Amino acid sequence: MSGRVLVGVKRVIDYAVKIRVKPDNTGVVTDGVKHSMNPFCEIAVEEAVKLKEKKLIKEVVAVSCGPQQSQETIRTALAMGADRGIHVDVSGKDYENLGPLQVSKILAALAKQEDAQLILLGKQAIDDDCNQTGQMTAALLDWPQGTFASEVSLEGDKINLVREIDGGLEHIKINTPAVITADLRLNTPRYATLPNIMDSLMNNETELHKPNHRTSLCVGLIPLFETVAPEDMQGGTDRSGAMLRHTVLQSGKPKRIILSCLCI
Amino acid sequence: HTHILTRWRSTFSRSAPDVASHQPAEVASSFPPLQTYTEEEGMMREAVKKYAQERIAPLVSKMDENSHMDEEVIKSLFEQGLMGIEIDPEYGGTGSSFFSSILVIEELAKVDPSVAVLCDIQNTLINTLFVKLGTPAQKEKYLNRLSTDMIGSFCLSEAESGSDAFALKTRAEKHKDYYVINGSKMWISNAEHAGVFLVMANVDLSAGYRGITCFIVDRDTEGLEIGKKENKLGLRASSTCPLNFDNIKVPEKNILGEVGHGYKYAIGMLNEGRIGIAAQMLGLAQGCFDHTVPYTRQRVQFGKRIFDFQGMQHQIAHVATQIEAARLLTYNAARLKEAGRTFIKEACMAKYFSAEVATLTTSKCIEWMGGVGFTKDYPIEKYYRDCKIGTIYEGTTNIQLSTMAKFIDKEYNV
Numbered sequence: 001m002s003g004r005v006l007v008g009v010k011r012v013i014d015y016a017v018k019i020r021v022k023p024d025n026t027g028v029v030t031d032g033v034k035h036s037m038n039p040f041c042e043i044a045v046e047e048a049v050k051l052k053e054k055k056l057i058k059e060v061v062a063v064s065c066g067p068q069q070s071q072e073t074i075r076t077a078l079a080m081g082a083d084r085g086i087h088v089d090v091s092g093k094d095y096e097n098l099g100p101l102q103v104s105k106i107l108a109a110l111a112k113q114e115d116a117q118l119i120l121l122g123k124q125a126i127d128d129d130c131n132q133t134g135q136m137t138a139a140l141l142d143w144p145q146g147t148f149a150s151e152v153s154l155e156g157d158k159i160n161l162v163r164e165i166d167g168g169l170e171h172i173k174i175n176t177p178a179v180i181t182a183d184l185r186l187n188t189p190r191y192a193t194l195p196n197i198m199d200s201l202m203n204n205e206t207e208l209h210k211p212n213h214r215t216s217l218c219v220g221l222i223p224l225f226e227t228v229a230p231e232d233m234q235g236g237t238d239r240s241g242a243m244l245r246h247t248v249l250q251s252g253k254p255k256r257i258i259l260s261c262l263c264i
Numbered sequence: 265h266t267h268i269l270t271r272w273r274s275t276f277s278r279s280a281p282d283v284a285s286h287q288p289a290e291v292a293s294s295f296p297p298l299q300t301y302t303e304e305e306g307m308m309r310e311a312v313k314k315y316a317q318e319r320i321a322p323l324v325s326k327m328d329e330n331s332h333m334d335e336e337v338i339k340s341l342f343e344q345g346l347m348g349i350e351i352d353p354e355y356g357g358t359g360s361s362f363f364s365s366i367l368v369i370e371e372l373a374k375v376d377p378s379v380a381v382l383c384d385i386q387n388t389l390i391n392t393l394f395v396k397l398g399t400p401a402q403k404e405k406y407l408n409r410l411s412t413d414m415i416g417s418f419c420l421s422e423a424e425s426g427s428d429a430f431a432l433k434t435r436a437e438k439h440k441d442y443y444v445i446n447g448s449k450m451w452i453s454n455a456e457h458a459g460v461f462l463v464m465a466n467v468d469l470s471a472g473y474r475g476i477t478c479f480i481v482d483r484d485t486e487g488l489e490i491g492k493k494e495n496k497l498g499l500r501a502s503s504t505c506p507l508n509f510d511n512i513k514v515p516e517k518n519i520l521g522e523v524g525h526g527y528k529y530a531i532g533m534l535n536e537g538r539i540g541i542a543a544q545m546l547g548l549a550q551g552c553f554d555h556t557v558p559y560t561r562q563r564v565q566f567g568k569r570i571f572d573f574q575g576m577q578h579q580i581a582h583v584a585t586q587i588e589a590a591r592l593l594t595y596n597a598a599r600l601k602e603a604g605r606t607f608i609k610e611a612c613m614a615k616y617f618s619a620e621v622a623t624l625t626t627s628k629c630i631e632w633m634g635g636v637g638f639t640k641d642y643p644i645e646k647y648y649r650d651c652k653i654g655t656i657y658e659g660t661t662n663i664q665l666s667t668m669a670k671f672i673d674k675e676y677n678v
Contacts, residue, residue, distance in 0.1 A: 036310075075307065191315045194345035194358040194368075197307045 003058030005048045006111055007082065008103070008121040008133065009041040011066050011073040015126055025226040027096075037073045040122025042080075042189040043182040047152060048120050049081035050187065056154045057117065059083045063110060065103050067091040071206060078200035079192035085206035086110065099128075099222060104136035110209075111141060116177065118159075123148055123181040134181035144174035148183040298595045301367070304360060309367045315344055316375040324376045327501035328646055331493070334501075337379060338415070338457060346372075347386050348411025351395065355407035362536075366543045366598045373547025374554065377650045378501035380544045382415070385453055388540040389533050390416030393462060393478070397521035397529065402480065406460060414459035419449040419507060420530055426451075427663050430473035430527055434509065436465040441516045443467070445479065449507040451657075455490050456503030459483050463509070464526050476526035480518040487512035498649035535608050536601060537658050538615040542594040545618035545654040549587050549625040552647035556629040556637075563634075576632065583625050590618040609671040616664040619654030626651045 013019065014034040022029055037045075048060040062077035064070040065088040074085035088106055090098055111119055119138075124131035138145035146152070150169070151162035163170040164183050192200070301309065323334050341347055349365045351357020358364075365387045373380035394406055410416060425431040434447025445465050452461075461481040468475035481488060491506035521529055557580065560571040570576055593614040600607035626648040630637035637644045655661045 075303075079307065079311075191319075191344060192307070192311045193343065194308055194311065194349065194360065194364075195353065196345075197311060198304065198353070198359055201304050201307070 004114055004116050005051065005057050005060050005118045005120055006107065006114060006116045007041070007044050007048045007060060007062050007077065008107060008119070009045060009062050009064050009073050009077050010038040010122070010125050011035050011064060011070050012038045012125055012127045015039060021227050021229045025228060027224070027227050035069065035072075037076050038122050038125045038127075040124060040126070040182055040184070041073075042122075043184070043186050044120040044122050044180075045077045045080050045082060046187045046189040047180075047182060048118075049190075051152075051154065052081065052083075061086060061114060061116075063088065063107065065090050065098060065106055067095055074206055075200050076192060078203050078206075079196045080190060081196070083205070084203070086209060087206055088209045100130045100132035100136055103133050104140055107133070107137045108140040111137075111177070118177060119143075119179045121179065121181045123183050131181075134179050138179040141177075141179070143178050145179045145181075146172060146174055147181040149180050150183050150185045152180060152186065298592050298599070305364050305367055308360065308364050309371055312344070312346065312368050312371040313374075315340070316372055316379075320372070320375050320379055324501075324643070324646070325640075327376070327378065329500075331495065331500040333378065333382065333457065333503065338382070341379070341383060342411075342413055345411075346383055347415075348391060348407075349387050351391055351407055351411045355403065356411040357391075357407070358411075362602050363595075363598050366539060366594065369540055369543040370547035370550070370594075373544040374551030376501065377544055377548045377647075378499045380547060381499060381502050381541075382454055384537070384540040384544055385418060386410065386416060388537045389418045390460075390462060392536060393418075393520060393529060393533055397478075399517075401517070402520065406480070409459065415454050415457045417452050417454045417458035417461045418533075419452050419461050419463045421449060421451045423448065423450045423506075427660055429530065430476065432464060432466060432476065433469075434463070434465040435469055436467045436477060436479065436514070438467060443479065443514050443516065443519075445481075445509045445512045445514055447509050449509075451494075451504055452507055453502055453504055453657075455505035455507060456493055461488070461507070462520065463507075464530060465509075467523055471524065473527045474524050476530070477523050478520040478526040478529055479514050480520055481509075481512065481514055485512050485514070497652060498646070499653050534658060535611055538611040538664075539594060539597045539601065539607075541654065541658050542590070542597065542611070542614035542618040545615075545622040545651065546587070546590050546594050548647055548651055548654070549590065549618070549622045552622075552626050552629045552644060553583065553587060555643055555647075556632050559636075560632055570632070579628060580632070583628050586621045586624060590614070590621040593617050609668055612659075612664040612668045615654075615659065616661055616668075619651070619661060622647075622651035622654050 012035060013028070013030065014036045017034055020029045021027075045060075045062065048057070051057045052060050060082040062074050062082040062085045064073050064085070066073075067090065071085075071087050074087055078085055088110075107119060110116070119134075121134045121137070123134065134147055135145055137143075146159060146161035146163065148164045149161050150164045151160075153160045155173075157176050159174050159176060159178055159180070161172050161174060161180065163172065164185070319340050320337055323337060327334055327337070345358040346368055348355070348357030349360050349368060350362060351359070353359045365384075369380050369384045369387075372383055391407075391410055394403060394410065398406070406414075420429055420432070422432050422434065424433065432447075434445065434449065436443040436445045443465075445463065447465065449463070455461075460483065463479045463481050464476055465479055466475040467477050487510040489508040489510065491508065494504045496504060557571070560576060560580070561569055563570045571580070593610070597607050597610040597614040600610055626644070629644050630648055633642060633644050636642050639645070659667075
């Protein structure tokens with residue numbers, strides 16, 4: 001057992017930013033907008049660092065797939081206590097088309113390469129809310145998965161997990177190696193202290209990887225037609241199913257499927 | 265000049281600038297705008313912003329009302345490494361730069377100027393004095409504690425000597441290998457929680473200010489009495505107390521620097537501390553402004569947002585300009601100091617201007633908020649009360665102006 005944990009960290013638009021749709025409806029505005037580490041990824045990093053502090057694992061490796069700026073996200077993970085980082089360089093069109101399946105393939109390949117004992121991910125990213133990467137990665141590796149974890153404890157070479165599910169809490173025991181995805185109540189992520197930030201900047205141990213062309217050829221798996229903001233809420237309107245039926249009947253033909261983004 | 269350019273280049277090449285530049289890299293790197301931060305500074309600012317929003321903001325109102333700094337806040341300031349920013353990691357510090365301290369103070373002040381001043385005094389006055397003047401033994405004894413759990417206080421002012429600092433009357437009489445100090449100090453910040461006091465006392469009153477010496481006095485020294493804290497208009501969570509020295513014995517080895525050179529150290533430190541206060545006032549103004557503008561964008565009167573009235577827009581834009589100007593003065597003074605160039609006049613300008621801007625901003629913000637600005641339910645009135653001390657402490661506005669005038673006089677004396 002290598003005692004090595006891979007933690008996936010994704011660079012997303014900061015949760016506090018007001019999302020705006022691009023005028024050409026091809027997506028949301030990201031230029032000049034504040035980005036930070038996905039909050040669920042922070043929780044995953046915290047859990048990994050905690051396991052290392054308890055001496056249950058030996059090394060925490062932070063992985064991020066994205067453009068040059070993803071290195072900032074890796075630095076934040078280093079400042080929280082990760083030992084080294086791997087930046088998988090994906091930019092331009094490839095980055096626009098990057099989705100859970102591609103990321104899962106990358107993570108699976110890295111897990112084999114790094115001989116990882118555990119992969120810790122956030123349960124989902126706050127930009128696409130996919131909630132797929134953890135599950136897909138486990139399937140590709142044929143590893144057990146513990147998703148929506150709110151409690152994790154290592155017992156020998158097995159993991160005890162408490163999962164938050166619709167009906168309440170589920171207790172499971174899985175073998176290692178495994179994939180775990182972090183839910184909100186797993187822990188409270190620590191702040192990067194200033195000395196840790198200084199240390200992370202001295203840390204030159206972030207490797208740059210280019211994904212092999214097999215992965216990058218998986219472009220545009222999910223075609224995006226358009227991105228629109230939801231209509232402004234009118235006061236006192238009946239928002240029940242009757243409304244939807246009414247509009248469909250009115251237009252006469254079935255509505256085209258659009259991916260709409262939630263802008264508040 | 266080449267030296268400065270090289271420094272800028274090396275600072276720049278360690279990072280990408282905060283603001284995207286469309287200029288060819290070479291031009292941009294020669295003269296980056298003042299709002300250019302190294303990666304280190306950028307990360308620190310983000311970390312402190314987050315920490316202040318989550319750990320300090322919820323406690324601000326209570327601390328102000330009770331005139332008491334929460335122990336949890338003090339503890340977390342140390343834990344975050346904010347109390348030893350420039351101290352070498354060898355002594356448990358963060359090992360960062362002066363400009364990082366300035367950014368930290370600014371971010372803290374946006375949330376609570378009282379917390380910012382605690383951090384400012386520790387970093388720009390206490391730590392700097394120990395780092396610059398401490399003997400290896402003194403550094404060994406104090407620097408580690410100053411970065412990890414001990415607050416320091418700087419004791420210069422007395423009841424009869426504020427601006428006229430060198431007229432201080434606290435005297436130190438030499439006996440063999442120790443001094444006996446008698447007298448009292450007033451308006452000493454951080455005194456409630458400080459573990460060490462840097463006391464300016466005169467060893468030879470007949471020599472005037474050339475007798476002033478800096479003594480390191482531990483809190484548990486017999487005869488040291490910390491008086492009841494003042495009931496202040498603003499910065500209430502920051503303790504401000506009178507001190508009394510009744511025949512306290514201080515060993516000779518506790519002198520910081522040289523005998524009779526205290527006045528030089530005081531001036532020197534205050535020149536730097538000035539930039540810290542400028543950063544505090546800047547953060548205060550920005551924080552107040554940031555709370556107010558969203559309100560003006562939401563509040564509707566006469567069918568439109570109050571922000572949309574031209575009169576309001578002009579006032580808001582004017583204040584925003586003043587804050588930006590204060591920011592540039594402050595950042596430039598800090599960079600000048602870091603570059604080893606003369607910075608005293610610029611530091612005075614920064615402190616004077618930022619304090620005035622804080623006063624203007626907070627006053628206007630209350631007006632823009634209307635009735636709710638006048639209540640304690642909203643944070644604006646606290647900023648208004650807090651800003652006033654900016655024109656008073658660490659050198660009053662009048663002193664700053666006189667100092668600037670001295671420099672101007674010299675400049676034209678050719």
